[in-house]
Amino acid sequence: MATRHEDRYKFGPLPLDGVAPGTNLLLAGPTLGGTRELLLRLLLGDDGVVIITADSNARKTLSAFEQVGGSVDTERVRVVSCTRESDDDLGPFVSAVGSPGDLTGIGIEYSSQYEQVYARGYDSVRTGIYTLTPLLVYSEDVRPVFRFINTVTSRIRTADGLGICAIDPSAHEEQVVNSIAQPFDGRIDVREHDGAVELRVQGLPDQPSEWTPLPALE
Amino acid sequence: MPTLVCADPDEETRAETVRALETADFVVRSVASVADVAAALDASVGCVVTTATLRDGDGFDLVSAVRERYPDCPCVFFTAEAPSELPRGGRGQVVEYVPQSVPHARDRLVEVVTAATQRLTQPAYPVPKAEAERLAALETYDLDSLSALDTFDRLTALMTSHFDIDVAFVGLVDAHEERFVACEGANWRTLSREDTICTHTILTDEVMLVEDVREDPRFVGVDRLEELDIRSYAGARITDDEGNALGAVCCIHGEPRTYSRAERDDLRRFADEVEEQLALRKRLGSE
Numbered sequence: 169m170a171t172r173h174e175d176r177y178k179f180g181p182l183p184l185d186g187v188a189p190g191t192n193l194l195l196a197g198p199t200l201g202g203t204r205e206l207l208l209r210l211l212l213g214d215d216g217v218v219i220i221t222a223d224s225n226a227r228k229t230l231s232a233f234e235q236v237g238g239s240v241d242t243e244r245v246r247v248v249s250c251t252r253e254s255d256d257d258l259g260p261f262v263s264a265v266g267s268p269g270d271l272t273g274i275g276i277e278y279s280s281q282y283e284q285v286y287a288r289g290y291d292s293v294r295t296g297i298y299t300l301t302p303l304l305v306y307s308e309d310v311r312p313v314f315r316f317i318n319t320v321t322s323r324i325r326t327a328d329g330l331g332i333c334a335i336d337p338s339a340h341e342e343q344v345v346n347s348i349a350q351p352f353d354g355r356i357d358v359r360e361h362d363g364a365v366e367l368r369v370q371g372l373p374d375q376p377s378e379w380t381p382l383p384a385l386e
Numbered sequence: 387m388p389t390l391v392c393a394d395p396d397e398e399t400r401a402e403t404v405r406a407l408e409t410a411d412f413v414v415r416s417v418a419s420v421a422d423v424a425a426a427l428d429a430s431v432g433c434v435v436t437t438a439t440l441r442d443g444d445g446f447d448l449v450s451a452v453r454e455r456y457p458d459c460p461c462v463f464f465t466a467e468a469p470s471e472l473p474r475g476g477r478g479q480v481v482e483y484v485p486q487s488v489p490h491a492r493d494r495l496v497e498v499v500t501a502a503t504q505r506l507t508q509p510a511y512p513v514p515k516a517e518a519e520r521l522a523a524l525e526t527y528d529l530d531s532l533s534a535l536d537t538f539d540r541l542t543a544l545m546t547s548h549f550d551i552d553v554a555f556v557g558l559v560d561a562h563e564e565r566f567v568a569c570e571g572a573n574w575r576t577l578s579r580e581d582t583i584c585t586h587t588i589l590t591d592e593v594m595l596v597e598d599v600r601e602d603p604r605f606v607g608v609d610r611l612e613e614l615d616i617r618s619y620a621g622a623r624i625t626d627d628e629g630n631a632l633g634a635v636c637c638i639h640g641e642p643r644t645y646s647r648a649e650r651d652d653l654r655r656f657a658d659e660v661e662e663q664l665a666l667r668k669r670l671g672s673e
Contacts, residue, residue, distance in 0.1 A: 263469065272446075272475035279483035280469045287488040309607025311510035311580055312478045319480050322507035326497065344603055347586060350512035 177294065177330040179210055183380045187353075187372065189292065189328035192321040194349050196337045197358025199223070199299070202365030203334050206358055206382065207296050208236045210332045216290030217245045218281050222268040222302040225253040229298075236385060244290050246281035250274050251302075260284075269306035271316040278320065286327070295324055299334040300348065310344065321351040388432030388503045389413045393423050393448055394464075395441045399486075403435065403464065406492035407499065420448045427455060432503035435495065438465040444473040449481060457578050458509050458562050460502035464495050480508065506561075510580040514589055514631060521561055523630035526668060529558060529565055537663055538568030545656055546570050549649065551639045552615070556624075556660055557584050558633035571638075574614070581610035587621040588631035593650045594621045598642035618643040620650070622657035627665060635660050 176186030187193070195210075197203030204223075211217050211233070221229040226249040230240050238245070242261040249255050250265040250273075263277035278295075285293055300317070307313050317333070324331040333352070337345045349355055354372035358365065365382045369375035390407055394400035395418040404414045415426040419441040423434065434452050436445045449461045462482040465472065475481070482502065484495045506513050514520055532538070538556045545554035553571035557564045563576045564584050579585045583605060587594040596619040599605045599612075620643075621636040635657040637645075645653070 269477065270474075271477055272479045272481070273469075275480045276463065276469045276472060276475075276483045280485055283485055283488045283494065286494075304603075307477070307607075309478070310604050311607065312480060314512060315478065315480045315508055315510040318506070318510075318513070319482060319508050322501060322505075323482065323498070326501035341603060343586075347512040347589065347604060350515065350589065 175292070177215070177292070178213070180212060181383045181386070182206075182209060183367070183376055183382070184210075184356075184369070185374050187330065189330070190325045191354070191372075192324055192331035192333070192352045193372075194352040194355045195332055195334040195358060196345065196355055197334070198338060198360070199301070199336050201358060201360040202382070203336070203358045204232065204298055205236055205385075206356075206365065206367065207298050207332050207334050208233050208238060210330075211294045211296045212236065212238055213294065215244070215330075216282075216285035216288075216293035218248065218278060218285060218293060218295045219246070220248045220250065220274060220278055220295070220297045222250050222297070223299055225249055225251050225255045226258055226262045226264070227256055230258075243288055244285055246285055248274060248277045248281055267306065268302035271303065271307070271312050274303075275316055275319055279323065282323065282327070282329075291328070293324075293327065293329045295320070295329055295331045297331075297333040299336060301334075301336045301339045304335075304340060304344070304348075310347075314347070317348065318351055387411045387413065389415060389430045390499065390503075391415045391417060391423055391426050391431055391434045393417045393419075393434065393436040393440055393445075395419070395437070395439070399437075399466075403492060403495070406496060407435070410496045410500065412499070412503075419443075420451055423448050424451050427452065427459075429456070431456070431459060433460045433462060433499050435462045435464050435499060438463060438467050438472050445481075446473055446475040446479050449475065449479045453478075456562070457580050458506060460508045462495065462498055462502065464491075478510065482508070511585045512589060516630070519628075520588075520630045520632070523626050523628065524558060524560055524632055527558075527632075527664065528671065529560075529567065532558075532567045532664075532667065533565075535568070535663075535667075538660065539570065541656060541659060542568045542570035545635075545637060548652065549637050551637045551643070553638035554636065555638070556633065556635050557582070558624075559584055559588055559631075564633070572614070577610070581608055583611070583616075583619050584621055584634040584636065587634040587636070588623055591623060593645075593653055594619070594623075594634075595645055595650070596620075597644050601642075615640045617641055620645045620653055622653045624657055624661050624664065626661075626668075632664065
């Protein structure tokens with residue numbers, strides 16, 4: 169049986185304090201403004217990692233993860249690819265769903281990969297979804313997206329994991345983003361300003377609430 | 387502990403799963419087919435656990451049967467098949483999944499089921515952060531006696547003539563449904579929460595406006611709104627003295643419609659009146 173984790177999830181040189189196990193964060197920023205890089209940097213550490221990618225295939229996603237300093241240790245790093253781009257057969261640590269519209273398939277593959285990582289002894293797991301925007305765009309009815317997000321964030325909360333889900337707020341009406349934000353414990357806004365990527369946090373105590381620049385990659 | 391339904395045609399595997407769930411103090415109804423699940427379902431069922439293949443259909447047929455009657459009921463696939471071997475589910479059939487192949491699989495199942503029965507984990511709508519407190523506050527009201535009150539009937543009748551709209555209602559949003567305690571212009575009693583606009587209205591203290599349901603991405607896919615001829619909506623949240631959102635006072639029209647600043651202020655005043663009446667009833671009930 170799982171035990172309650174004591175350790176907070178920490179974020180290395182990023183200007184963020186650690187967060188409690190079971191935390192879900194919405195990462196709101198433009199597609200081309202450093203949001204993806206920040207999401208991948210938030211997944212760094214020695215924990216299990218499951219990435220759901222909806223904007224580029226698994227190989228490109230893993231390459232980007234390595235570029236920010238991640239290690240593709242297939243014992244603990246897993247990918248669920250739901251792009252329409254073809255995915256090479258990289259092995260069982262990658263699942264290909266084939267469409268961001270197949271929310272049921274994405275949910276099942278995600279749970280399966282989560283369980284595989286957990287079974288290897290990684291009882292702290294960081295989940296990254298990049299991004300929710302295609303999932304919403306492919307859905308004429310937004311209700312299955314709510315069901316998907318509630319299901320995934322509930323699993324992360326129950327399993328003492330960490331969830332980081334990106335969304336491009338400029339691609340959706342404000343009310344939609346506000347409704348999507350409900351199951352998340354906090355929101356990290358991302359922007360590019362004077363050539364630098366900055367973040368600010370809403371909804372979580374002891375985090376920078378003013379725009380704060382990100383340190384460059386080492 | 388809540389009641390569960392466990393569906394698996396293999397008696398031996400099912401008995402083992404049921405035993406694990408019963409050891410965790412759940413009451414388990416054990417079935418082998420989609421038809422059996424339909425018979426075993428009632429409002430006391432907090433979660434359905436199913437394998438991928440049943441005697442008369444697959445696990446997703448079962449999910450459809452469950453959610454047709456109880457849209458919020460969490461469903462968990464607990465199967466020996468790998469994801470690639472599972473039947474394909476429809477878009478709205480997102481479920482939890484625990485593979486039987488992982489070590490201590492039944493322990494993992496118990497953890498997932500326990501979480502699913504403790505709070506809403508698979509609803510198809512946004513849930514307010516203080517949902518438990520909100521529901522506890524709502525339980526302090528006698529909804530049946532509120533429905534019998536003439537006050538709300540008079541108020542909603544006044545609203546339809548004031549705003550020149552088709553329907554006005556006072557709705558309270560409980561755990562799974564919106565209950566209409568007064569409704570002028572239509573005979574609505576309850577609506578599943580995932581089909582309501584009010585479940586979004588209770589998230590905000592501003593008057594919620596949907597000038598044209600067909601143009602709003604949150605509601606354009608909700609067929610039930612079309613069936614009820616709900617084309618435009620304005621709603622003001624009702625809260626109690628502690629700020630718990632109980633429901634909304636709403637204007638409905640069969641055509642797209644805008645609301646001026648003055649009209650939105652008037653709607654807010656109607657909602658204030660309902661809040662005062664609710665507070666009064668609560669005080670009278672506690673004396």
